[in-house]
Amino acid sequence: TRSSFSRTVLNMKGLSLLALASLLSFVAGALPDCCQAVSSPASYGCYHYNLSALTAAVFTATDVNKNSYSAAVCTNVGSVPPLCKNKPAATAYQYANSSCAVLGLLSKTATYPVDPERADRGVRVVYQGGDPDPDGVDRAVMLDFFCDKDVEMVVQSVIEFPSYTFRFVIYSSHACPVSYSPSEKCFFPEFENNWRSLAFRPVPSWYDEVKFGIFIHWGVYSVPSFKSEWYWYYLMTGNPPFVEFHNRVYGCSGVMPEKFPCTGPPFKYADFAPMFKAEMFNPDDWAALFKKSGAKYVILTSKHHEGWCNFPSPQHWNWNSMDLGPQRDLVGNLTSSVRAHGLRMGLYHSLKEWFNPLHIQDSNNNCSTTTFVDEILIPTLKDMINKYQPDVVWADGSNGDAPCTRDSVKYWKAPDFVSWLYNKGPNRNTVLVNNRWGVGSGGDYNAGNDRFTLGVLQPEKYENWYTTQNSWGYDRSESLAYYRNASVLIYQLVSSVACNGNLLLNVGPTHDGRILPIFEDLLTEMGEWMAVNSEAIYNTTTYRVQFDTEEKRTWFTSPKLPSGRCNCKTVYAITFAFPDKGKDFILTQINSTSSTTIALLGYKDSVKFSQESDGLHIVPPQLSPAVNPSSISWVYKMTNLA
Numbered sequence: 001t002r003s004s005f006s007r008t009v010l011n012m013k014g015l016s017l018l019a020l021a022s023l024l025s026f027v028a029g030a031l032p033d034c035c036q037a038v039s040s041p042a043s044y045g046c047y048h049y050n051l052s053a054l055t056a057a058v059f060t061a062t063d064v065n066k067n068s069y070s071a072a073v074c075t076n077v078g079s080v081p082p083l084c085k086n087k088p089a090a091t092a093y094q095y096a097n098s099s100c101a102v103l104g105l106l107s108k109t110a111t112y113p114v115d116p117e118r119a120d121r122g123v124r125v126v127y128q129g130g131d132p133d134p135d136g137v138d139r140a141v142m143l144d145f146f147c148d149k150d151v152e153m154v155v156q157s158v159i160e161f162p163s164y165t166f167r168f169v170i171y172s173s174h175a176c177p178v179s180y181s182p183s184e185k186c187f188f189p190e191f192e193n194n195w196r197s198l199a200f201r202p203v204p205s206w207y208d209e210v211k212f213g214i215f216i217h218w219g220v221y222s223v224p225s226f227k228s229e230w231y232w233y234y235l236m237t238g239n240p241p242f243v244e245f246h247n248r249v250y251g252c253s254g255v256m257p258e259k260f261p262c263t264g265p266p267f268k269y270a271d272f273a274p275m276f277k278a279e280m281f282n283p284d285d286w287a288a289l290f291k292k293s294g295a296k297y298v299i300l301t302s303k304h305h306e307g308w309c310n311f312p313s314p315q316h317w318n319w320n321s322m323d324l325g326p327q328r329d330l331v332g333n334l335t336s337s338v339r340a341h342g343l344r345m346g347l348y349h350s351l352k353e354w355f356n357p358l359h360i361q362d363s364n365n366n367c368s369t370t371t372f373v374d375e376i377l378i379p380t381l382k383d384m385i386n387k388y389q390p391d392v393v394w395a396d397g398s399n400g401d402a403p404c405t406r407d408s409v410k411y412w413k414a415p416d417f418v419s420w421l422y423n424k425g426p427n428r429n430t431v432l433v434n435n436r437w438g439v440g441s442g443g444d445y446n447a448g449n450d451r452f453t454l455g456v457l458q459p460e461k462y463e464n465w466y467t468t469q470n471s472w473g474y475d476r477s478e479s480l481a482y483y484r485n486a487s488v489l490i491y492q493l494v495s496s497v498a499c500n501g502n503l504l505l506n507v508g509p510t511h512d513g514r515i516l517p518i519f520e521d522l523l524t525e526m527g528e529w530m531a532v533n534s535e536a537i538y539n540t541t542t543y544r545v546q547f548d549t550e551e552k553r554t555w556f557t558s559p560k561l562p563s564g565r566c567n568c569k570t571v572y573a574i575t576f577a578f579p580d581k582g583k584d585f586i587l588t589q590i591n592s593t594s595s596t597t598i599a600l601l602g603y604k605d606s607v608k609f610s611q612e613s614d615g616l617h618i619v620p621p622q623l624s625p626a627v628n629p630s631s632i633s634w635v636y637k638m639t640n641l642a
Contacts, residue, residue, distance in 0.1 A: 045180060045181060045182040045183070045184060045185075045186070046180070046181045046184040046185070046186040047113075047119050047120050047177040047179075047180050048177060048178050048179045048180070048181065049122075049123050049175065049176075049177055049178060050174075050178050051073055051074055051123065051125075051145060051174060051175060052074070053174040054073050054074075054145075054153065054172060054174050054175075055072065055073060055074050055075045057072070057073070057153060058070055058071070058072055058077055058078065058079060059071045059072070059073075059143070059155055059168055059170065061155070061158045061168075063158075063160075065096070066096055066097075067094055067095070067096040068081070068094070068095050068096060069092065069093070069094050069095075069103075069158065069166065070092065070093050070095075071091060071092035071093075071103070071104075071141055071143065071166075071168060072091055072092070073091075073125055073143055073145075074106075074125070075091070075106065076089040076090060076091055076106055077089075077090060077091065077092065077093060080093070081093055081095050081100065083095040083096075083098065083099070083100040084100035084102075086100075087100055087101075087102050088102065088105075089106075090102040090103065090104060090105055090106070090127075090130070091103070091104045091105065091106050091127040091141065092104045092127060092130070092141040092166070094139075094166070101130065101131040101139060102129075102130045102131045102139070103127070103130040103131075103139045103140065103141040103166055104126075104127025104128055104129060104130050104139070104140055104141040105127060105128070105129035105130070106127065107129065108127060108128040108129035109125065109126065109127055110125075110126045110128070110188070110189045110200065111123055111124065111125050111126070111188060112124045112126070112188050112189075112200070112201070112202055113188070113202060114144050114145065114146060114202050115202060115204060115205045116201075116202055116204050116428065116429040116430070117204045117205070117206065117429045117430050118205065120147070120177050120180075121146060121147055121205070121563075121564075122144065122145045122146040122147045122175045122176075123144075123145045123175060124142055124143070124144050124145070124200075124202050125142070125143045125145070126140065126141075126142050126143075126200045127140065127141050127142075127143075128140045130164075133163065133164035137164065137196055138196075139164045139165070139166075140164070140165045140166070140196070140200070141165070141166045141167075141168070142165065142166070142167045142168070142200060143167075143168045143170060144167060144168065144169050144170060144202070145170050145171075145172060145174075145175035146169070146170070146171045146172075146175060146563050146564050146565070147171075147172075147173075147175050147176035147177070147563060148171035148172060148173060148175070148176075148561070148563035148565055149173050149176060149563075150173070150561070150563075151171055151172065151173060151565075152172060152173060152174070153170065153171070153172040153174070154170070154171045154172070154565060155168060155169070155170050156169050156170070156171060156565055156566060157169045159459040159460065160459070161459055161460040162195075162199050162442060165196075165199055171563050171564070171565045190419075190423045191419050191422045191423055192419060193415045193416045193418075193419040194409075194415050195408075195409070195415055195440065195441070195442035196442075197419070198415060198418055198419060198422065198442050199442050201422050201444075203432060203444045203445070203461070204429065204430050204431070204432060205564065206344065206391075206430070207297075207392075207432050207444070207445065207461070207502070208461060208502075209296075209538060209539045209560075210296030210297055210344065210502070210538065211296070211493070211496075211497050211502050211503070211537050211538055211540070212293075212294055212295045212296055212297075212493055212502065212503050212505070212530075212537065213295050213296065213297040213298060213299060213344075213346075213502060213503070213504045213505070214290045214293065214295045214297075214298045214299070214504070214505055214506075214507065214523075215299050215348070215465055215472075215504045215505060215506035215507070216298065216299065216300045216301060216334075216506070216507060216508075216509065217229050217301050217304070217472040217473040217474075217506060217508050218300065218301055218310065218330075218473070218508070218509045219276070219301060219303075219304050219306060219308050219310065219473070220232075220269070220272050220273050220276050220306055220308045220325075221272075221304070221306060221473045222276065222473055222474055222508070222509065222510060222511040223272040223275045223276050223511040224245075224246070224249075224250070224272060225473065225474045225475055225476045225477075225508075225510065225511065226242070226245055226475065226476070226477055227241065227242070227471060227475055227477055228471050228472075228473065228475070229304060229471065229472050229473030229508075230305070231269075231473075232269045232306050232354065232355070233305065233354050235253055235255060235269060236255060236269075236354075236355070238255055238256045238259065238260075240260075243255050243256070243260045244260065246267070247260055247262040247264070250267040250271075251264050251265045251266055251267025251271075252264050252265065252266050252267060253266075253267065253268070253269075254266060254268070269306075273308070273319070273324045273325050274324055274325060275325070275511065276321075276324075276325035276326065276511050277325055277326055277511070277512060277513075278321070278325065278326035278328070278330060278511070278512060278513035279326075279512050279513065280510075280512045280513040280514045281326070281330070281333070281509075281512070281513025281514075282513070283333045283334045283336070283337035283338075284337045284340075284341075285515075286334060286337065286338075286509075286515060287334070287337040287338045287340065287341040287343065288341060289515060289520060289523055289524075290338070290341070290343060290523070291341045291342065291343060292523065292524060292527045293523035293524070293526045293527040293530070294526055294527045294529075294530030294531070294534060294537075295343065295505070295523075296343055296344060296538070297343055297344035297345070297346060297391065297392065298334070298338045298343055298344070298345055298346065299345075299346040299347065299348050299392055299394050299504065300330075300331060300334055300335075300345075300346075300347060300348065301347075301348045301350075302331050302347040302348060302349050302384060303316075303348075303349050303350050303353075303380070304348075304350050304397075305350045305352055305353060305354050305396075305397050306353070306354065306355075307319060307350075307353035307354070307355070307356055308320065308321075309321065309380070310330040310331050311329050311330065311331035311332060311384065311387070311388075312329055313380055313383065313384075314383070315375070315376045315379055315380045315383075316376075316380070326513075331347065331384075331388060332387070332388065335388050335390075344391040344392070344430075345388070345390055345391055346390045346391050346392025346393070346394055346432075347384060347388065347390040347392070347393060347394065348394040348396060349380075349381060349384065349393065349394065349395060349396070350396050350397035351377060351395060351396065351397045351398050351412055351437070351438070352397040352398065352399075352400050352405070353372075353376075356372060356376065358371045358372035358375065358376060359372040359376075359400070359405075362402075362405065362411070363400060363401055363402035363404075363405055364402075366402065366404050367402065367404035367405060367407075367410065367411045370411060370413065373411065373412060373413055374413075377412070378413065378416070378417055381393075381417055382417075382420070385421060385425050385426070385427065386425075386426060389425075389426050389427035389431075390427065390431065391427065391430050391431055391432070392431065392432050392433070392434070393421065393431060393432075393433045393434075394433075394434050394436075394447070395414070395433065395434055395436045395437045395441075396436050398412060398436060398437055398438035398439075398441070399438075406438050406439045407438055407439050407440065408437040408438030408439055408440050408441040409438075409440060411438070412437055412438045414437035414438060414441060415442075418433055418437075418442075421433070432444040432445065434446075434447035434463065435447055444461075445460065445461040445462060445463055445502075446458070446460050446461065446462040446463070447462070447463050447465065448462060448463075450465055450466075450467075450472075451464070451465070451466050451467065452464045452465060452466075452501075453466070453492065453495070453496075454496075454499055454501065455495055455499065455552065456499060456546065457499050457500060457542060457546050458499055458500045458501065459500075460500075461500060461501070461502075462496075462499075462500065462501045462502075463501060463502045463503075463504050464492060464496040464501050464502070464503050464504065465504040465506065466489070466492050466503060466504065466505055466506065467484075467506045468483060468484055468489065468505065468506060468507060468519060468522055469482050469483050469484070469508070470482050471508065472506055472508060473508045474508030474509060474510055474516070475508070480518075483518060483522075484522075485522070486522055486525035486526055486529070486632060487576070487632045487633075489503075489505060489522060489526055490526060490529055490632055490633055491576060491633075492505075493505075493526070493537065494537075494555050494574045494576075494633065495547075495552065495555055497537055497540060497555075497557055498542065498543075498546045498547065498555035498556055498557055498574070499542065499546050500542050505526075507519045507523070525632075528630075529630055529632060529633065532601055532602040532629045532630060532635075533574070533601050533602070533629075533630070533633070533635045535559070535572075535601070535637075536557055536572035536574055536601065536635045536637070537557070539559065539560050540557040540558060540559055540560060540572070541557070541558055541559075541560050541564075541566045542557070542558070542566075543556040543557060543558045543566075543568065543571055544568065545589045548573070548587050548588055548589050548590075549588060551577075553575060553576045553577035554573055554574065554575040554576070554577055554587065555573075555574045555575075556571050556572065556573060556574070556589070557571070557572045557574065558570060558571050558572070559572075569639065569640055569641050570637070570638065570639045570640075570641070571590065571637075571638050571641055572635055572636070572637055572638075573587055573590070573635070573636040573638065574633060574634075574635045575633060575634055575635075575636070576632070576633050578620070578634075579620060581622070584617040584618060584619060584620075585617070585618040585619075585620050585636075586612075586614060586615045586616070586617055586618075587615050587616040587618070588614065588615040589615070590615065590616045590638065590641060591611065591616065591641065591642040592609065592611045592616055592638070592641060592642065593640055593641065593642050595639075595640035596609075596638060596639065596640045596641055597638070597639045597640065598618060598636055598637070598638050598639075599636070599637045600621060600629065600634060600635070600636055600637075601629060601634075601635040601636075601637055602629025602630070602635075603621060603623070603627070603629055605621065607619065607620075607621060607636065616638075618636060620634075
C-alpha cells in the first residue's frame with residue numbers, strides 16, 4: 001500500500017546543532033557522513049552542501065493507517081522508538097501496534113542532486129538496507145532536502161512510492177549550497193539495472209511545473225484513418241468493420257476470404273506507406289499552435305505498434321519515414337521546431353511490434369529468446385536517444401500476445417535500458433520515463449491507463465492522457481458528437497492538476513500532415529483560457545483539499561514558492577459553477593482572515609466577500625460578455641487565508 005501524510009512543520013529553535021567536520025570532497029566511491037557535494041547539470045563543477053545543522057533533528061510522521069515514522073539525516077535516530085528497541089541502530093524506522101521495521105542503514109548511503117537539471121536546488125540522501133518487505137526486497141528511505149532560505153526546516157510531505165520506499169520532502173535554509181567550485185569534478189553513484197535502484201533517481205522538476213502537454217498519434221494508420229490507430233491489427237484479426245471497409249475502399253486484404261469474399265485487386269496494409277506523404281506538414285505551424293494552446297511539452301509517436309518509425313531507423317529499413325512516404329525525418333523536424341518555440345519535446349515509443357517476425361518468434365519460444373529486444377528494440381531506443389535527446393521517453397505496448405512478453409525485466413529488459421539512460425544518456429539530467437514498461441515496471445511518474453481521469457489526490461505524480469475524439473489517431477469516421485469541447489478539456493486539465501497530475505492532450509493529424517481546424521479551434525480555446533488563468537496551473541501544487549463539494553465543480557491549487565514549497569496561504573479556486581444572478585458563490589472548505597484578499601483573474605476590480613457560518617461567500621461580479629474573463633471557468637485568487 002502507498003501512504004500519504006499531511007504537511008508538518010518542525011521548529012528547529014532550541015535544538016542543539018551538531019558541528020560536523022569541515023567540508024569533504026565527494027569523490028567516486030566515497031560515502032560521506034553527510035551529503036557534501038553534488039555534480040552540476042553540465043557535469044562540471046561542484047555545488048557543496050553541509051547538512052550538519054540538521055543532524056540534531058528527528059523527522060517524524062504518522063499516516064492515515066496509524067503507522068508512525070522516525071528518520072534522521074547523516075546519523076542514526078538518537079531516540080529510538082520503544083517498539084524498535086530490539087532493532088539495530090538505523091537512520092529510519094516504521095512502527096505501529098507491536099511491530100517495527102528498519103527502513104535504512106547509515107552504512108548504505110548514497111547522495112544525488114534533488115533535481116538532476118538544477119544541482120543548486122538541494123540534495124537527496126538515500127538510505128538502503130532496511131528490513132525486507134514481503135517480496136524480500138530491502139526497505140529504503142529517501143530524504144529530499146530543498147534549499148529554502150526562508151525557513152529553518154519544514155517537512156511538507158511524506159509519501160510511500162514505490163512500495164516500501166519512503167520519501168520525506170524537506171525544505172530548509174540549511175539545505176542551500178555553501179559554495180560552488182567550477183573547476184572541480186563531482187561524481188555520484190550510478191544507478192543499477194533494477195527497478196529498486198532506479199527508483200532512487202530524482203525526477204527533474206520541470207515536468208511537475210509545466211502541467212500541460214500535447215500528445216500526437218501519427219503514422220501509417222493515418223492514411224485509412226478509420227476508427228482506430230489499431231487498424232492493421234483489427235484488419236488482420238478479422239474484425240468485420242475493418243475488413244469490410246478495407247476490401248470495399250482500397251482492395252482485397254486477403255484476410256479470411258471465405259468469410260470476407262473480395263473480387264478486386266489486392267491491397268495490403270504495407271501499401272498504405274507510400275500514401276503517407278505528409279506533404280502539408282509544417283512543423284513550425286504545429287509548434288506555434290501547441291505553444292498558443294498553453295501546452296509546455298509535446299510527445300510524438302516515434303513508433304506505434306505497427307512498427308513504422310517516424311525517423312530514419314536502420315533497424316526498420318524500408319519501414320520508416322525516410323525510406324518511404326514522406327522521405328523526411330518527421331521526429332527530427334518536429335523536435336527542432338518544438339524546441340525553437342521554447343517547449344519540451346518527448347517521444348512515445350511502442351515496445352512491441354505486432355507483426356515483426358522476431359517478436360513473433362520470441363513469443364512462440366515462450367521468451368526463451370529475446371532476439372527482438374536485443375537486435376531491434378534496444379538499439380532503436382538508444383539511436384533515438386542519442387540523436388534527439390528527448391525530455392520524455394513514453395513507453396507503451398508491453399502487453400504482448402504471449403504472457404511472458406509482458407514482463408518488464410525478463411523480456412523487455414527495461415531496467416537495462418533505463419539505467420543506461422539515467423547513467424550515460426546525453427539527456428540524463430532532463431529526461432523522464434513513464435511506468436508503462438511491462439509488469440513490475442518502475443518509472444518517474446504514473447501513466448496508468450488511457451484517459452487516466454482519477455479525480456482524487458495521488459501521492460505520486462501522474463499523467464492523464466486524454467483524447468479530443470474517441471480514437472487516438474485521426475478518425476474521419478467520427479462525427480462532431482464524438483469530439484470533446486473546450487469546457488470538457490479544460491475541466492480535465494484543472495481536475496488533473498488539482499490532484500497532482502498533468503494533462504497530456506492528444507490530437508491526431510491527417511496523413512498529409514494537417515491538424516484539422518476542429519483540433520485547432522479546441523487548442524485555441526484552451527490557449528485563450530490559459531492566457532488569463534495560467535498562474536493557477538503552471539508551477540502550482542496540491543492544496544490540503546482538492547475540491548469544494550462532492551459535485552466537483554470547483555477545484556483548488558496553490559502556488560509554489562521559489563524553493564518548490566507550497567504557498568498554502570494562497571489558493572486558487574477554479575470553478576465551473578456559475579451561481580444564479582444575485583446568489584453568492586460559496587466555498588465550504590475555505591476560511592478567510594482579516595488580511596484575506598480575493599481577486600477574479602482577468603478582472604481588474606476588487607471582489608466582495610464575507611466569511612459566514614456555512615463557508616466563504618464571494619459576490620460574483622456581474623460582467624458583460626466584453627469583459628468576461630471566460631464563459632467556461634472562472635478562477636478566484638485568494639491570499640492570506642487561515
